Amino acid sequence: MADFMAEDAEYVMHTYGRLPIEPVLGHGSTLVDSTGKEYLDFLAGVGAVSLGHCNPAVRDALAEQVGKVWQTSNYFYAENRAELAHDLSDLLSKTTDTEGHITGSTGTKWQTFFGNSGAEANEGAIKVARRWGEEELGGATGILTAQRSFHGRTLATLAATGQAAFHKSFLPMPAGFAAFPLNDADALEAAIVNPPAGTGPLCAVMLECIQGEGGVWPAEAAFLKRARDLCSEHHLMLIIDEVQTGFFRTGAPFAYQLAGIEPDIVSLAKGIADGFPMGAVCAREEVASLMHPGDHGSTFGGNCLAAAAGRACVEEMVKEDIGEHVLEAGNHLAEGLAKLPHVTEVRGHGLMRGAQLDVPFATEAVDKGLEAGLILNHIGDSILRFLPPLVITNAEIDTMLERLGKILEEA
Numbered sequence: 001m002a003d004f005m006a007e008d009a010e011y012v013m014h015t016y017g018r019l020p021i022e023p024v025l026g027h028g029s030t031l032v033d034s035t036g037k038e039y040l041d042f043l044a045g046v047g048a049v050s051l052g053h054c055n056p057a058v059r060d061a062l063a064e065q066v067g068k069v070w071q072t073s074n075y076f077y078a079e080n081r082a083e084l085a086h087d088l089s090d091l092l093s094k095t096t097d098t099e100g101h102i103t104g105s106t107g108t109k110w111q112t113f114f115g116n117s118g119a120e121a122n123e124g125a126i127k128v129a130r131r132w133g134e135e136e137l138g139g140a141t142g143i144l145t146a147q148r149s150f151h152g153r154t155l156a157t158l159a160a161t162g163q164a165a166f167h168k169s170f171l172p173m174p175a176g177f178a179a180f181p182l183n184d185a186d187a188l189e190a191a192i193v194n195p196p197a198g199t200g201p202l203c204a205v206m207l208e209c210i211q212g213e214g215g216v217w218p219a220e221a222a223f224l225k226r227a228r229d230l231c232s233e234h235h236l237m238l239i240i241d242e243v244q245t246g247f248f249r250t251g252a253p254f255a256y257q258l259a260g261i262e263p264d265i266v267s268l269a270k271g272i273a274d275g276f277p278m279g280a281v282c283a284r285e286e287v288a289s290l291m292h293p294g295d296h297g298s299t300f301g302g303n304c305l306a307a308a309a310g311r312a313c314v315e316e317m318v319k320e321d322i323g324e325h326v327l328e329a330g331n332h333l334a335e336g337l338a339k340l341p342h343v344t345e346v347r348g349h350g351l352m353r354g355a356q357l358d359v360p361f362a363t364e365a366v367d368k369g370l371e372a373g374l375i376l377n378h379i380g381d382s383i384l385r386f387l388p389p390l391v392i393t394n395a396e397i398d399t400m401l402e403r404l405g406k407i408l409e410e411a
Contacts, residue, residue: 002034019370026053029392031375040400041375047212047244047352047387050271051313051322055391058274061312062305071303080307085112087314091253092266092282098221098258100251100327100350106262111288114302114310115279118243118269119152124281124296125206125267126156129237131290132264133203137235142199144191145206146182148214151241160206163214176200182211182219185226192234204237204265205230209255212244212387215379216347216354221259228261237287238263243279244352247271248317248390251327251350258349271390276309278302322390326350332394333386336401341408353386354379361411365404372403 008018023039025032029052031039041053051058065080072078089110095103113124126143133140145151149162155174158166162179178196180187188205195202205227211217231238240263245255249271252258256266264287269279279301282288300306317323330350337346337355345356357365362378369376377385388397 019366021370028052029389029396037373039370039373039375040396042386042388042392042400043375043377044387044389045275046270046377047249048270049275050247050249050390051274051316052389052391053275055274055313055316057316058276058309058312061308062276065305065308069304071300071305073299074297074302078302078304078307080304080311081114081302084307084311084314085114087311087318088112088268088280088282091314091318093262094253094257095260096252096257098260100258100323102253102323108262109285110266110282111285112280112282113291113296113298114306115269115281115298116277116300116306117152117279118241118267119154119157119279120298120301121243121267121269121279121281122151122157122160122206122241123154125239125241125265126160126204127296128265128281128283128287128291129204129206129239131295132237132287133201135290137201137203140201140203141176142195142202143177143204143206143239144188144195144199144202145177145179146208146211146219147179148182148211148217149179149206149208149241150211150213151206151208182207182217183223185223185230188223188227189230192230192236202234202236204239206239206241208241208245209259210245210250210348210352212352212385213379215383216352216385218347218349219259224256224259224261228263231264237265239265239267241267243267243269244387247314248323248326249350249352249387250348251323251330253323255349272313273306273309274313276306276313278306278310317390326390329392329394329397333388333392333397336397337386340401340405342411343408348386351386351388351390351392355384355386357382357384357408357411359411361408365407365411368407368410369404372407374400374403376404 147162151160159173360381
């Protein structure tokens with residue numbers, strides 16, 4: 001074991017089970033480890049490296065900004081931050097067809113608060129929703145989420161996460177959250193009409209359009225439409241967590257657009273800045289206007305470096321029409337996965353895919369993948385999750401499929 005790996009084991013908290021390599025270089029969809037071995041990366045920093053490792057546009061924007069100023073705080077203006085917020089408003093208001101091709105715009109104006117991560121974005125979303133409850137619903141604070149959901153690892157976002165396994169070591173959870181079965185519109189309506197014990201009066205419903213950490217389980221379009229209607233009928237905020245699905249991961253700018261709905265609050269992170277740490281919570285202007293100076297803050301949120309990376313990343317995505325490539329490559333990936341040994345189902349959309357196995361082999365497949373020059377990911381022992389850079393090519397997908405097929409033949 002290398003000396004630094006021993007130091008890691010001794011001095012870094014053991015909150016991750018690390019794979020035994022050290023990536024030191026990256027370009028496009030390829031990582032290179034400290035021995036010089038190359039890997040095709042189908043995890044992409046857990047979906048964060050959206051435009052590929054060391055994308056030239058993002059790299060150059062960071063290099064330019066690093067020679068100017070890094071951090072000034074949110075007490076001052078920053079051009080890149082303002083331009084990025086404008087770009088986000090334009091993307092959030094897009095409409096698409098059910099595949100993800102952009103068809104138009106709702107014209108809705110969105111306002112953004114920038115943070116540093118997905119958990120921070122969801123914390124912000126919860127606060128905005130509860131401010132709505134205070135101002136518009138007589139102090140209502142309860143929030144409904146879906147079973148198998150995942151919204152972060154801070155205490156409030158853990159409480160919002162509909163998986164008891166994440167709660168058990170950190171009880172008591174903050175109050176005000178309850179989970180119902182995904183895609184069960186009747187259960188959602190019943191919970192809205194008669195809120196579960198412990199939630200109190202409701203202010204919001206919080207959903208993922210595809211549950212990433214839960215196993216790549218999509219929310220059905222009809223269910224999302226019904227959720228939107230129920231929230232409107234009962235004057236509740238609809239929060240959509242796009243931390244993993246956002247920024248063309250599904251082909252559409254944001255996954256809710258596939259269902260033809262528009263939420264009130266959206267949380268963002270991961271792909272926003274090609275792997276540079278950044279998160280954001282966005283709200284329709286009339287909702288965001290309820291937040292005032294002092295209501296929320298972040299020392300590093302929207303800092304000069306992050307804003308430069310985020311603006312460059314989002315503008316490059318739009319310029320390159322990355323969503324159309326994602327749809328084509330995602331279909332190619334899904335079709336190929338469906339043909340592999342022991343794969344019984346392929347779920348997801350675009351380049352967010354889960355392959356269900358009929359044998360408990362996913363963990364071993366990830367380990368064997370490293371030997372074969374693949375960075376893979378598993379959820380439990382029977383689901384392989386695929387979140388490659390959005391610039392992945394069909395040739396790279398075919399190489400991965402060939403190698404993975406040989407691995408799965410051993411199961």
